[in-house]
Amino acid sequence: MTSESLFPSKSGETGTSQTAIYAPKSHKRKPADYTSHGITDNDIFLLPGSDYQLMGLLTAIAMAVRLFRIYQPSSVVFDEVHFGGFASKYIKGKFFMDVHPPLAKLLITLAGWLAGFNGDFDFKDIGKDYLEPGVPYVAMRLLPALMGVMTVPAMFLTLKAAGCRTMTAAMGAGFIIFENSLLTQSRLILLDSPLIVFTAFTALAWTCFTNQHEQGPPRAFDPSWWFWLAATGIGLGATVSVKWVGLFTIAWVGSLAILQMWVLLGDTRTVTPRLWFKHLFARAFCLIGIPVAFYMALFAIHFVCLVNPGDGDGFMSSEFQATLNTKSMHDVPVDVALGSRVSIRHHNTQGGYLHSHNHMYPTGSKQQQITLYPHKDENNVWLLENQTQPEGQDGQTISGSKAWDKLSPTMIQDGAVLRLYHITTDRRLHSHDVRPPVTEAEWQNEISAYGYEGFEGDANDLFRVEIVKSMCDGAEAKVRLRTIQTKFKLVHLMTGCSLFSHKVKLPEWAFEQQEVTCAKQGTLPNSIWYIEQNEHPILGADAEKVNYRNPGFLAKFWELQKVMWTTNAGLVESHAWDSRPPSWPILRRGINFWGKDHRQIYLIGNPVIWWSSTLAIAIYMTFKGLSILRWQRGYKDYENVSFKRFDYEIGTSVLGWFFHYFPFFLMARQLFLHHYLPALYFAIMVLCQIYDFATNRISGIGMRERPFIGAGGIVAFLALSIIAFTMYAPLAYGDPWTQDLCNRVKLFDTWDWDCNTFHKELSQYSVSASSAPIGEKTSAPIVPLPADVKVENKTPLSDGVVTSQAFAAESILSQEEKIEYRDQDGNLLNEEQVKALDGKVSFSTRYETRTRVVDAQGRELADGSAGAEGFGPPHPDVDREPETISDGSRISKISSPATASPEEDLSKEKSVEKAKTGIPRPASEGHEATN
Numbered sequence: 001m002t003s004e005s006l007f008p009s010k011s012g013e014t015g016t017s018q019t020a021i022y023a024p025k026s027h028k029r030k031p032a033d034y035t036s037h038g039i040t041d042n043d044i045f046l047l048p049g050s051d052y053q054l055m056g057l058l059t060a061i062a063m064a065v066r067l068f069r070i071y072q073p074s075s076v077v078f079d080e081v082h083f084g085g086f087a088s089k090y091i092k093g094k095f096f097m098d099v100h101p102p103l104a105k106l107l108i109t110l111a112g113w114l115a116g117f118n119g120d121f122d123f124k125d126i127g128k129d130y131l132e133p134g135v136p137y138v139a140m141r142l143l144p145a146l147m148g149v150m151t152v153p154a155m156f157l158t159l160k161a162a163g164c165r166t167m168t169a170a171m172g173a174g175f176i177i178f179e180n181s182l183l184t185q186s187r188l189i190l191l192d193s194p195l196i197v198f199t200a201f202t203a204l205a206w207t208c209f210t211n212q213h214e215q216g217p218p219r220a221f222d223p224s225w226w227f228w229l230a231a232t233g234i235g236l237g238a239t240v241s242v243k244w245v246g247l248f249t250i251a252w253v254g255s256l257a258i259l260q261m262w263v264l265l266g267d268t269r270t271v272t273p274r275l276w277f278k279h280l281f282a283r284a285f286c287l288i289g290i291p292v293a294f295y296m297a298l299f300a301i302h303f304v305c306l307v308n309p310g311d312g313d314g315f316m317s318s319e320f321q322a323t324l325n326t327k328s329m330h331d332v333p334v335d336v337a338l339g340s341r342v343s344i345r346h347h348n349t350q351g352g353y354l355h356s357h358n359h360m361y362p363t364g365s366k367q368q369q370i371t372l373y374p375h376k377d378e379n380n381v382w383l384l385e386n387q388t389q390p391e392g393q394d395g396q397t398i399s400g401s402k403a404w405d406k407l408s409p410t411m412i413q414d415g416a417v418l419r420l421y422h423i424t425t426d427r428r429l430h431s432h433d434v435r436p437p438v439t440e441a442e443w444q445n446e447i448s449a450y451g452y453e454g455f456e457g458d459a460n461d462l463f464r465v466e467i468v469k470s471m472c473d474g475a476e477a478k479v480r481l482r483t484i485q486t487k488f489k490l491v492h493l494m495t496g497c498s499l500f501s502h503k504v505k506l507p508e509w510a511f512e513q514q515e516v517t518c519a520k521q522g523t524l525p526n527s528i529w530y531i532e533q534n535e536h537p538i539l540g541a542d543a544e545k546v547n548y549r550n551p552g553f554l555a556k557f558w559e560l561q562k563v564m565w566t567t568n569a570g571l572v573e574s575h576a577w578d579s580r581p582p583s584w585p586i587l588r589r590g591i592n593f594w595g596k597d598h599r600q601i602y603l604i605g606n607p608v609i610w611w612s613s614t615l616a617i618a619i620y621m622t623f624k625g626l627s628i629l630r631w632q633r634g635y636k637d638y639e640n641v642s643f644k645r646f647d648y649e650i651g652t653s654v655l656g657w658f659f660h661y662f663p664f665f666l667m668a669r670q671l672f673l674h675h676y677l678p679a680l681y682f683a684i685m686v687l688c689q690i691y692d693f694a695t696n697r698i699s700g701i702g703m704r705e706r707p708f709i710g711a712g713g714i715v716a717f718l719a720l721s722i723i724a725f726t727m728y729a730p731l732a733y734g735d736p737w738t739q740d741l742c743n744r745v746k747l748f749d750t751w752d753w754d755c756n757t758f759h760k761e762l763s764q765y766s767v768s769a770s771s772a773p774i775g776e777k778t779s780a781p782i783v784p785l786p787a788d789v790k791v792e793n794k795t796p797l798s799d800g801v802v803t804s805q806a807f808a809a810e811s812i813l814s815q816e817e818k819i820e821y822r823d824q825d826g827n828l829l830n831e832e833q834v835k836a837l838d839g840k841v842s843f844s845t846r847y848e849t850r851t852r853v854v855d856a857q858g859r860e861l862a863d864g865s866a867g868a869e870g871f872g873p874p875h876p877d878v879d880r881e882p883e884t885i886s887d888g889s890r891i892s893k894i895s896s897p898a899t900a901s902p903e904e905d906l907s908k909e910k911s912v913e914k915a916k917t918g919i920p921r922p923a924s925e926g927h928e929a930t931n
Contacts, residue, residue, distance in 0.1 A: 030641075034267040035216030036648075038641035042211050043224070044157045051166050055156045058173045062152040065177055066145045066186055071138050073734050076128045077601060078593040080137075080189040084123035087112050087140065087189075091119030094310030095324055097560075099568040101295065102302040103241035104194040108143055109305075115139030127596060137189070144193035148186025151193075151681075152176050154200035158685065161207040162649055164692040171714045172688040175613075178718075178725035179684075181605040184593070184732040185674060192674050195242045199249055199678045202235030203656065203685070206253050210652075213260060217270050221282070233286040237294025244568070245660070245678060250291065252659040256652065257283050299557050314350050314374050315563050318532065320556055322548040331545035332534045336384070336412050336481035339404025340536045341423065343380040346372055346501050347471075347487055347528035352514065353380040354429075354499075354529070356422045356449045362509055363437045367448035368427050372501045372514035378424055381533075384412065385419040385428075387462055400454075401426075405537045412481040414467040417493060419457055426453035428461040429499075431492045431518040438506055438515055445497050445518040462493040468528060483534040483546050489527050492518050498527040571669040581664045584676035585614040585683075589750045591673055594734065595757055598765070602731040602753040603673060605680070608724040612717075613683035616690050620654050623647075642697060650689045657682035691717075736765040 030037050076084065082098075083105060089096045090109040098105070115136035130137040152173045159169035176182060186193040209228035212219045219225055236253060240246030264271050264279055271279075309324045321327045336342065344354040352374035360366050373380060389397045390407055401421045404410070412418065420429035427449035434446040451457055466489040469478040477485035490499040500519035505512045519527065551559065577591040590604035627647065630637055637643050660679035664671055695703045695710030703709050727745045730737040731753060742755035759765055 031216065033216050033270040034263050036214035038645045039211070039214040040163060041215060042161050042163050042208075044161050044208060047160060051160065051169075054166065054170055055153050055173070058156060058170060058177065059149060059153050062149045062173075062177045063146075065183065066148050067142075069733055069735075070141050070145055070187055073594060073596060073599075073601070074129065074131050074137070075596065076123055076126050076130070077188050078126060081123050081126060083108060083191060084121075084137075084140065084189045087117065088119040088122055089310060090305050091117065093306055093308040095306040095308065095313045095316075096310050097312030097315040097563060097567070099564050099571075100191060100243050101241045101298060103238060103298050104144075104191040104243075106298070106301060106305070107194065108140055108189055111143040112136055112140045126594065140189050141187060144186050144188065144190060147197040148182060148193045151182070151197045151200050154197065154204050155681075155684070158200070158204040158207050159688055159692075161204065161211055162653075162685075162689060163645075164688060165696050167711055167714050168688050168692040168696070171691070171718060172684055174718045175609045175684050175688075175721060176681075178721045179606045179609050179680070180725055180728050180732050181590075181603055181610075181674070181677060181680075183725075184601065184603050185677065187732070188593075191242055192677055195239065195245060196677055196681060198235055198239040198242060198246070199660075200681060202232060202239055202249055202253065203682070205231035205235050206256070210256070210260075220279070226282075226286075229282065229286045230290065233288075233290030234294060236287065237291035240291060241295050241298045244564075245675070248659045248663055248678070249656075250287075252656045253287060255655065255659075257287055296557060299560070300553060303553070303556060314352075315567070316350065317551075317559060318345065318350075319548045319551045320559055323551065323556065329532070329547060331547045332483055332532075333536065333539045333543040334483050334485065334534075334546040335409065335539065335544065336483060336486075336531055336534055337404070337409035337536050337539070338384060338386050338390075338412065339402070339407075339409075339538075340384050340412075340534055341381050342384060342483075342531045343376070343533035344382060344420075344529050345532045346526075347530055348525035349501060349503050349514065350374075353377070353532070354382065354516065355380050355513065356425060356427070356429075358425050359510070361437050361446070361448065364434045364446050365432065365448055365450075367430065367446075367450050368425060369506075369510050370429065370447040370449055370516045371506060371510055372516055374514075376533075379422075381423050382429070383421040383423055385421050386410075387417040387419060407538075409536060409538050412465060414465060414479055414488075416465045417462050418465060418490075419461045420463065420490075422449050425449060426455075427451045428457050429463065430460050431495060431497065432460050433495060436515065436517045439502075439504060439517060443520045444500075445492070445495060445520070447499065447516050447518050459494055460492075463490040463499065464493055465489075466491055468524075471528065481531065483531045484548065485530075485546065487528050487530050490529060496520060499529065500527050502526050569669065573670065575670045575672075577672060578670045579673055580671060581661065581676075584661070584673060584679075585610075585617070587611065587673075588748070589673065589752065592753060598757055598759050599734045599736060600731060600753055600757050601734045604728055604731060604751060604753075605673075606721060606724050606728065607747070608717075608721045609684065610680070613680065613687045616687035617654060617657060617683055619690060620650050620686060624651070646693055646697075650686055650693070653682050653685040653689060657686060736762055738762055 086096060086098065086105045087109040090106065091113060117136050117140070121130075121133050121135045155176045156169045156173040159172045160166070164172075182193075182196065185196075205228050209225070209232055212222075212225045212228060232253060236246065236250050238246075239249045261276075261280060261283070264276055307325050309321070309327050313321050313324060313327070322329055346352065346354070349372070352372045353376070355371045355373035355377065356368055357371075357379050359369050361369055383401050385401060386404075389399055390403050392398050398407075401423075422428065428451050430448050430450035431445050432448075435441070436444050436446045450461070465481065467478060467481070468487045468489060471487035472478045473485040474482070476482060480486070481488065492498070495518065497518035497520045499516070501514055501516045504515045506515050577589075579589045583589060587605050587607055587610045590602050593601040593603060595601075624647070627637055627643075638647075657679050660682060661676065664675055691710075691713070694701070695707070695713065698704060729735065730741075737758045739755050739758050739760050742753075742758055746753070746755060
């Protein structure tokens with residue numbers, strides 16, 4: 001049989017070929033229309049029954065692998081803290097803010113609700129027990145697990161739709177089954193499994209549509225053509241409704257759709273302008289209209305479910321918050337006069353209301369504290385006084401803060417000088433040349449409340465109203481104070497500083513409320529205030545009223561998108577388990593999820609599958625580079641039909657890998673290994689397609705002529721994958737393991753799970769299980785310390801009590817004391833680092849008690865209750881409160897040094913409060929949000 005050369009000779013030259021790509025005779029003639037040269041009908045609805053039977057068998061195997069011991073661990077694991085917590089909030093209707101769209105969270109909530117979950121369990125801490133409160137956690141884990149199972153038939157059908165043999169499709173499905181990282185993510189209450197299955201469905205639908213399109217005009221606009229195009233749109237909508245990573249999937253499909261339209265534009269024989277626009281509008285409707293409608297519909301459901309105030313409403317504007325139950329506001333008088341009782345709200349940070357309470361600053365002037373408080377409270381009420389007391393009709397000065405109650409209202413104009421009287425404590429807003437207790441910058445002055453009942457005040461109580469006309473609503477609001485409509489600054493008359501607040505929390509002595517200062521060079525947005533509540537005895541019921549505008553669905557939707565984008569972009573802090581994109585294809589590092597009872601869950605991929613797929617990408621890149629060079633030199637490689645099919649079919653999958661991988665190089669935010677999983681799915685497709693071409697479609701190397709070689713290679717490949725899967729399975733399932741087995745498969749130091757976590761012998765697990773006390777404390781995963789840090793100091797030790805019956809006869813040998821200094825991330829500091837920080841930061845103290853158990857020979861024994869000690873930081877892509885910086889913590893922590901300039905203050909505001917080292921908090925407290 002004569003075959004066409006893989007790399008044919010130049011035009012006009014002669015040569016022989018040693019390697020060829022198989023091209024059926026029917027594909028020799030190039031079509032006259034836009035039908036693709038060499039295309040075959042790969043309709044997945046017309047597969048033989050044996051293919052469906054094999055696919056069913058693979059799906060059953062996937063179900064067994066995914067659901068095996070899904071009930072363990074029976075406690076909260078890593079990001080279940082957040083995504084389980086979101087389910088609780090949905091059921092309770094409490095508004096929360098998350099950087100991810102709602103689809104997967106709604107599905108998890110639905111699974112829990114159908115299983116009887118009432119939302120009372122808060123998922124607050126890693127290791128919190130599910131069994132005693134009766135949480136239907138297995139049902140909630142089943143949803144992502146079953147979605148992980150469905151990824152297997154999706155891969156099988158996608159490869160069949162791409163023209164691969166059944167054995168190759170089975171190999172791809174097998175890779176999905178035995179890929180450890182996909183298994184780990186799909187067994188927990190996480191979002192990645194829904195993301196990957198919807199990505200896989202989109203890839204399947206688009207591959208099927210492409211196959212229909214490439215068959216030319218006869219298949220255009222028939223029911224199958226429309227079905228797969230619409231299914232692609234639904235898949236895109238679902239994918240982007242789980243995570244914004246779905247935008248990469250949209251970019252992949254969109255680029256290929258543009259390529260199709262370009263090809264159609266070149267077919268002048270069968271595609272008229274009218275028909276071209278029909279193709280264009282069909283794709284626009286299905287690939288843009290359907291995804292947008294799907295995405296917005298999910299947020300409509302989201303808003304319907306979350307109707308009550310919650311910990312996330314602080315992210316949103318006052319208008320948005322007013323749409324929540326109990327947050328709505330009655331109409332209030334619009335005119336603000338001398339003597340008005342008002343609540344003053346900060347415009348920029350959504351931190352809340354200007355607030356004071358009967359507690360003093362511990363440093364500085366030690367006068368009464370001024371803060372920003374996010375909730376309505378009587379301590380938010382201020383009475384607006386003129387700089388001088390009014391005179392009565394008899395010419396006598398009327399004293400007291402209520403002097404204006406019986407006088408004709410005097411409206412407050414732009415430039416007016418006021419005093420702000422705090423009604424509940426009888427003190428006035430006050431500032432002076434004293435540094436604030438937290439932000440001790442030269443350009444910041446302290447704001448306090450000063451005075452007593454009957455005190456006339458002094459010049460440091462005076463503030464000038466400066467209306468910011470560009471931010472006001474209406475002409476009248478630009479000349480005088482009007483409730484809600486007027487945005488203004490309060491400038492301290494004596495020092496020229498402006499009342500200012502930023503995203504910095506005060507310590508516990510101020511109840512962790514937001515800091516308020518007087519800034520000489522403060523940024524404009526943080527110096528803007530407006531009046532929300534307003535009442536005056538003279539302004540009766542017939543006075544002009546005002547209220548927040550009802551934003552409506554579209555306004556709420558758009559505001560939430562902006563908040564999600566801003567919050568997501570602000571996730572730039574380092575994280576104990578983060579990694580960068582260059583390390584993902586080589587599987588350099590994983591993520592520690594959970595540890596307890598000498599077991600561990602650590603996200604790591606199957607190295608056989610992972611590295612093989614990366615090699616496949618490299619092979620195609622090499623092929624593409626060489627083919628471009630040959631094309632430039634005048635070779636006619638692309639006249640070979642199978643050469644073109646190889647380039648286009650595999651190039652399509654490589655493009656999917658590219659779009660799901662390279663955008664992460666542009667991101668400064670926290671990134672993790674699991675961000676690579678959608679790209680890994682495409683890399684596995686590339687691996688299978690290259691293998692199929694090599695063993696089935698390329699002649700001249702002997703594999704197509706000897707199909708048993710290709711089948712044997714698939715068996716060997718799957719066998720190696722299963723072996724590697726088995727070797728690392730304990731880290732996915734949280735099963736018992738031994739230190740020797742762990743060290744044997746730990747190929748790199750960067751695979752930083754701790755083998756010392758596990759027992760030395762498997763038999764010790766049964767002993768630990770039988771002797772472990774009920775209610776034993778669960779710890780979170782260990783956070784690795786820097787490699788160059790040595791722990792030499794001693795920690796305070798007190799007498800330990802051995803509760804396990806197995807150690808009842810043992811005794812405590814000694815007590816040791818050790819002092820450790822750690823930074824906000826939990827990393828140990830050496831003496832030089834501590835000395836350098838002396839005077840610049842403050843340290844909080846934590847005392848620990850640790851028990852060391854030894855046998856009669858003095859050998860130290862592992863305490864079964866210890867488990868994998870340490871802490872696992874929160875995953876950063878979930879619900880976060882408005883970005884604040886806390887000064888105190890239950891765990892040892894360095895407070896942030898004071899800023900020295902407005903520019904540094906801006907940088908400080910963009911930072912997020914460091915989470916209490918290693919203790920992931922629920923969504924209601926999460927200050928760091930993962931993807």
